[in-house]
Amino acid sequence: MTNRPDLPSEIARRRTFAIISHPDAGKTTLTEKFLLYGGAIQMAGQVRAKGEARRTRSDFMQMEKDRGISVSASAMSFDFDGHRFNLVDTPGHSDFSEDTYRTLTAVDAAIMVIDGAKGVESQTRKLFEVCRLRDLPILTFCNKMDRESRDTFEIIDEIQENLAIDVAPVSWPIGVGREFIGCYDMLRDRLELMDRADRNKVAESIKINGLDDPALADHVPAELLAKLREEVEMARELLPAFDRKSFLEGHMTPIWFGSAINSFGVQELMQGISTYGPPPQIQNAAERQIAPEETTVTGFVFKVQANMDPKHRDRVAFVRLASGHFERGMKMVHVRTKKPMSVSNPVLFLAADRELAEEAWAGDIIGIPNHGQLRIGDALTEGEALRFTGIPSFAPELLNSVRATDPMKAKHLEKALMQFAEEGAAKVFKPTIGSGFIVGVVGALQFEVLASRIELEYGIPVRFEGSQFTSARWVAGPKPKVDAFVEVNKGHLAYDHDGDLVYLTRLQWDIDRIGRDHPEIKLTATKEMM
Numbered sequence: 001m002t003n004r005p006d007l008p009s010e011i012a013r014r015r016t017f018a019i020i021s022h023p024d025a026g027k028t029t030l031t032e033k034f035l036l037y038g039g040a041i042q043m044a045g046q047v048r049a050k051g052e053a054r055r056t057r058s059d060f061m062q063m064e065k066d067r068g069i070s071v072s073a074s075a076m077s078f079d080f081d082g083h084r085f086n087l088v089d090t091p092g093h094s095d096f097s098e099d100t101y102r103t104l105t106a107v108d109a110a111i112m113v114i115d116g117a118k119g120v121e122s123q124t125r126k127l128f129e130v131c132r133l134r135d136l137p138i139l140t141f142c143n144k145m146d147r148e149s150r151d152t153f154e155i156i157d158e159i160q161e162n163l164a165i166d167v168a169p170v171s172w173p174i175g176v177g178r179e180f181i182g183c184y185d186m187l188r189d190r191l192e193l194m195d196r197a198d199r200n201k202v203a204e205s206i207k208i209n210g211l212d213d214p215a216l217a218d219h220v221p222a223e224l225l226a227k228l229r230e231e232v233e234m235a236r237e238l239l240p241a242f243d244r245k246s247f248l249e250g251h252m253t254p255i256w257f258g259s260a261i262n263s264f265g266v267q268e269l270m271q272g273i274s275t276y277g278p279p280p281q282i283q284n285a286a287e288r289q290i291a292p293e294e295t296t297v298t299g300f301v302f303k304v305q306a307n308m309d310p311k312h313r314d315r316v317a318f319v320r321l322a323s324g325h326f327e328r329g330m331k332m333v334h335v336r337t338k339k340p341m342s343v344s345n346p347v348l349f350l351a352a353d354r355e356l357a358e359e360a361w362a363g364d365i366i367g368i369p370n371h372g373q374l375r376i377g378d379a380l381t382e383g384e385a386l387r388f389t390g391i392p393s394f395a396p397e398l399l400n401s402v403r404a405t406d407p408m409k410a411k412h413l414e415k416a417l418m419q420f421a422e423e424g425a426a427k428v429f430k431p432t433i434g435s436g437f438i439v440g441v442v443g444a445l446q447f448e449v450l451a452s453r454i455e456l457e458y459g460i461p462v463r464f465e466g467s468q469f470t471s472a473r474w475v476a477g478p479k480p481k482v483d484a485f486v487e488v489n490k491g492h493l494a495y496d497h498d499g500d501l502v503y504l505t506r507l508q509w510d511i512d513r514i515g516r517d518h519p520e521i522k523l524t525a526t527k528e529m530m
């Protein structure tokens, strides 16, 4: 990750990021406050309220609500401080991790939200590891400081030790729980005071001339002030100072303390993203690296979502623009099929509403409605044959066979399954012997979600049943070797929705045996999508 002072200003002002957190840490609340400060909504509560209205429309969404999980991810754009923010929402539940991993391929930075009382939780750690694989810069927001929370040094230590990253406090909390009154801004020597009375109001900010400024005593009770002075002094001695280069390289995370529900600390965090966050970064393709300032437009699909809105029965492919200045109506080439594609109705997502995108720049996320041509990993260019790399597809960990309860609907079921496979919601395997399909997912809950969606969106009641197989591996190798392998393993083979060969088994022993018997055959648990 690098800072690029030479970027054209439209690109340089873009910030494309995701929020990672453990469920309940406050991601939804923080997102809502971002939109509020970004002027995308007028009143906090709208995102949730819109969500509620949408959810009541279906049983599936009811399930989402009951489980307290967010199944569908979207991208939201808004302006703040002269910057264009593109917030890509990541589904928080561990059952949907694959989707989340892919989302993180489309962003340049991440905000890690932790609960001040709970510290680093399991899901946060997993997501953090994914960010680390890509050296994504991470900004940390320690939330819920209005509640009893841990000692500030303890929280920082835990992040440093647990995640092996340097933590630089850029704000320091004053008081905890009921006594929490705000933060001391360590970079700008300001006092940020929280207004508990009005949760949607911008908190008060008071300029202070360092910790010895007598004006401090007017705002901070003596006891808290003594503690603040002592802690900030210790922090400056013991903890690293914020270093932008180290942050951009993924070695250091700046931490803000706040309370999303009280809108406190949110603006400072947003200023942190605009001031220190990375602009759109160089993207990797198999052929070469793509710089955002290149004049031709390129982009890749990192997510496909079907039936997002019952009013628009289409699929939306979410495309991260890797380079150039896109204008509505542009003729692009869909690299996988080599077909021209006129992108006449691209959408930008503003909270839950769609808006036609007249133009977009490298770093932006646009939605392209389509009828299934666009798949995850696909590249769009102005003609160059590019294959973006690094968008993984994972072997499912749970396999079930699926049947339509009404056998007359078997054909329709195939269509529905293929659509979900293309959307990336599940893996669908067609065994080379026999009829029917095997569906693979990463978490058990996904079977329930799929069953509800297939019934709701296609009117096909289905049953998932245990399959004789428990693992799937993609098969690769020189063609004659693969042919010989196919010949002797027919009962174990299937094709995925891309037509790629997959080996199914219930025994790790089988996988080990193939390693010995067919040394030139490679069985892999991930497939890079293209």
Ligand code: G4P
Pocket (backbone or CB within 6 Å): 021, 022, 023, 024, 025, 026, 027, 028, 029, 030, 092, 143, 144, 145, 146, 147, 258, 259, 260, 261, 262
């Ligand atoms: P998530 O998306 O990460 O799962 O978290 P979400 O924002 O939904 O927040 C989880 C719960 O924590 C919510 O309470 C929310 O109101 C609360 N919360 C968020 N930020 C703060 C904060 O700064 N301080 C305090 N005290 N609470 C916070 P809930 O009761 O589950 O939902 P709700 O009834 O408030 O909607």
